[in-house]
Amino acid sequence: MAYHVLWFKRDLRLHDHEALVHAAQCAAADGQSVLCLYALEPSLWAQPDAAALHYTFLRECLQDLQTDLQAQGAALLLWVGEVLPALDWLQQHAGVAALHSHQETGNAHTYARDRAVARWCRAHQVPWHEQVQFGVLRPLRLRSQWLPHWQAQMARPTFAQPAQVRWASAGDLARGGVAAALADPSSLGPGAPCAVWQVADLPPASALGLDPWVAPLRQRGGRQQALQDWERFAHSGCAAYRGGISSPLSAPTACSRLSAHLALGGLSLREVVQATRSHMADPGTSARQRQGLAAFLSRLHWHCHFIQKLESEPALEQANLHRGYDGLREPDWNPAHFEALMQGRTGWPMVDACVAMLRQTGWLNFRMRAMLVSVAAYPLWLHWREVGLWLARQFLDYEPGIHWSQMQMQAGTTGINTTRVYNPIKQAQDHDPQGHFVRHWLPVMRRVPDAWLFEPWRMPASVQAHCGVQVGVDLALPLVDLQAATRSAKARLHARRAQPEVRAAKAAIVERHGSRKAPFARKGSSRPADAAAPSRAPAPPASGPQQMALDF
Numbered sequence: 001m002a003y004h005v006l007w008f009k010r011d012l013r014l015h016d017h018e019a020l021v022h023a024a025q026c027a028a029a030d031g032q033s034v035l036c037l038y039a040l041e042p043s044l045w046a047q048p049d050a051a052a053l054h055y056t057f058l059r060e061c062l063q064d065l066q067t068d069l070q071a072q073g074a075a076l077l078l079w080v081g082e083v084l085p086a087l088d089w090l091q092q093h094a095g096v097a098a099l100h101s102h103q104e105t106g107n108a109h110t111y112a113r114d115r116a117v118a119r120w121c122r123a124h125q126v127p128w129h130e131q132v133q134f135g136v137l138r139p140l141r142l143r144s145q146w147l148p149h150w151q152a153q154m155a156r157p158t159f160a161q162p163a164q165v166r167w168a169s170a171g172d173l174a175r176g177g178v179a180a181a182l183a184d185p186s187s188l189g190p191g192a193p194c195a196v197w198q199v200a201d202l203p204p205a206s207a208l209g210l211d212p213w214v215a216p217l218r219q220r221g222g223r224q225q226a227l228q229d230w231e232r233f234a235h236s237g238c239a240a241y242r243g244g245i246s247s248p249l250s251a252p253t254a255c256s257r258l259s260a261h262l263a264l265g266g267l268s269l270r271e272v273v274q275a276t277r278s279h280m281a282d283p284g285t286s287a288r289q290r291q292g293l294a295a296f297l298s299r300l301h302w303h304c305h306f307i308q309k310l311e312s313e314p315a316l317e318q319a320n321l322h323r324g325y326d327g328l329r330e331p332d333w334n335p336a337h338f339e340a341l342m343q344g345r346t347g348w349p350m351v352d353a354c355v356a357m358l359r360q361t362g363w364l365n366f367r368m369r370a371m372l373v374s375v376a377a378y379p380l381w382l383h384w385r386e387v388g389l390w391l392a393r394q395f396l397d398y399e400p401g402i403h404w405s406q407m408q409m410q411a412g413t414t415g416i417n418t419t420r421v422y423n424p425i426k427q428a429q430d431h432d433p434q435g436h437f438v439r440h441w442l443p444v445m446r447r448v449p450d451a452w453l454f455e456p457w458r459m460p461a462s463v464q465a466h467c468g469v470q471v472g473v474d475l476a477l478p479l480v481d482l483q484a485a486t487r488s489a490k491a492r493l494h495a496r497r498a499q500p501e502v503r504a505a506k507a508a509i510v511e512r513h514g515s516r517k518a519p520f521a522r523k524g525s526s527r528p529a530d531a532a533a534p535s536r537a538p539a540p541p542a543s544g545p546q547q548m549a550l551d552f
């Protein structure tokens with residue numbers, strides 16, 4: 001018996017799972033069964049953006065998936081090894097009628113792996129049916145096609161889990177010899193992969209070579225948790241969304257906290273978009289909640305808008321989007337600055353408190369992420385790539401398409417965005433005026449008097465002695481003079497930007513990656529433009545400062 005292999009990737013759910021629906025239809029048509037496969041690929045976990053934090057969350061997602069599959073009588077084959085040997089092995093022991101999955105816009109490693117899988121499928125004449133995940137278009141020939149595509153994808157009805165699926169059950173696999181062969185390690189070859197049937201039997205993070213640190217206050221993964229998080233946001237959090245998402249004090253509850261669930265697919269983006277719209281249309285939803293949901297909906301556009309950039313330009317994970325910025329920061333890499341940033345010892349309390357929060361929770365709101373990158377990229381003059389790898393390992397919701405596009409945008413190397421520099425002292429004054437946030441995450445700041453909250457390094461020796469805080473010992477001194485270093489960084493960036501060849505190359509980037517239309521009809525409106533007829537012609541590319549303006 002050959003199987004329709006349903007390869008789960010970052011789509012760990014059964015609801016609104018197009019690849020599952022398609023696999024079930026194909027299996028029903030040719031009298032075969034659907035075999036569910038998840039491959040825990042050691043090579044992927046060896047990449048510099050991987051962390052035990054992600055792995056722990058993944059296991060929780062897999063656990064929910066396995067429970068849901070078991071309730072259907074389906075087995076989940078957990079292959080601990082690379083995908084190609086898994087396919088080889090299944091082909092040899094059972095036969096692969098077809099491979100079914102969602103399209104993935106991942107990192108360079110998964111991109112190369114998917115190309116290898118495509119070659120394998122061609123060589124073995126196995127059809128690979130890849131379904132669209134998110135509102136990302138492959139291939140995107142014209143950027144103006146993107147918004148209509150996003151709208152059409154989000155308007156499609158969600159896929160209910162098919163009632164009748166011929167699943168490969170544990171019993172079928174045992175009878176077909178697959179389970180028995182898997183139980184016999186010699187059938188898998190020397191040194192190599194193994195397969196388990198229970199998530200609990202997956203290897204620990206250390207076996208994958210991962211640093212064991214896992215943020216103790218992180219969010220939990222899995223479909224059930226994702227649904228609970230959505231319910232919390234839809235019924236209480238969203239009322240505080242507008243106005244609440246900028247301060248790191250209010251953001252943890254005002255934001256949806258759905259990003260990690262979207263990254264591993266515990267929720268489909270479409271189901272979130274549709275649930276948001278129906279909640280907005282519900283007469284029981286207050287005006288304040290509706291405003292919050294409308295602003296949230298705009299972020300769901302941005303989700304795919306940014307992933308589309310990586311889909312269209314896979315190199316942006318490693319190289320400047322605008323190659324005219326090559327060599328700008330590279331020669332000046334300062335390991336001491338980077339180390340101090342990672343340790344939360346920059347000397348700017350708001351920055352150091354964010355690093356502490358990130359380490360404990362695996363999450364920061366958008367503004368604080370942007371501030372961290374801005375501090376790294378301007379006054380500390382660090383190249384975005386290493387900083388981005390470090391942050392990728394800290395963010396529970398690491399999504400390569402959003403992450404690398406944002407890293408470059410905040411570092412000023414896209415060539416099409418206005419330079420945005422976040423002053424960490426001003427951010428503290430605006431978003432943590434009483435110092436509740438910094439004092440929570442940096443206990444030493446609790447001893448610093450209010451008058452010195454924003455610039456504690458200026459405390460006179462007598463004040464330091466009085467409050468028992470020695471600057472340079474208990475609190476780091478700022479690594480550089482903020483104003484002077486920022487001014488010099490901006491001047492260097494702008495000098496590069498002014499070069500004729502750099503200016504000349506900008507238009508092509510706007511054409512390929514620029515946003516075409518703000519998701520809102522006008523600023524302040526609670527009516528999302530995406531509610532308009534999808535056939536409306538998109539506006540011409542924006543190239544001014546509003547290009548990437550986010551309505552914070």
Ligand SMILES: Cc1cc2nc3c(=O)[nH]c(=O)nc-3n(C[C@H](O)[C@H](O)[C@H](O)COP(=O)(O)OP(=O)(O)OC[C@H]3O[C@@H](n4cnc5c(N)ncnc54)[C@H](O)[C@@H]3O)c2cc1C
Nearest residue numbers: 255256257258259299302303366369370397398399403406
């Ligand atoms: C340097 C940097 C790196 C980032 N890396 C990631 C990442 O790896 N993964 C990730 O999901 N987000 C990333 N973001 C975007 C944003 O900070 C997070 O999506 C958001 O903080 C997640 O919390 P939330 O789900 O509560 O967001 P909400 O505000 O509730 O937003 C809902 C969803 O919209 C999307 N979204 C929100 N803001 C943005 C944005 N600015 N750009 C694109 N999509 C957005 C996310 O999918 C998010 O889950 C990054 C931002 C910056 C500045």
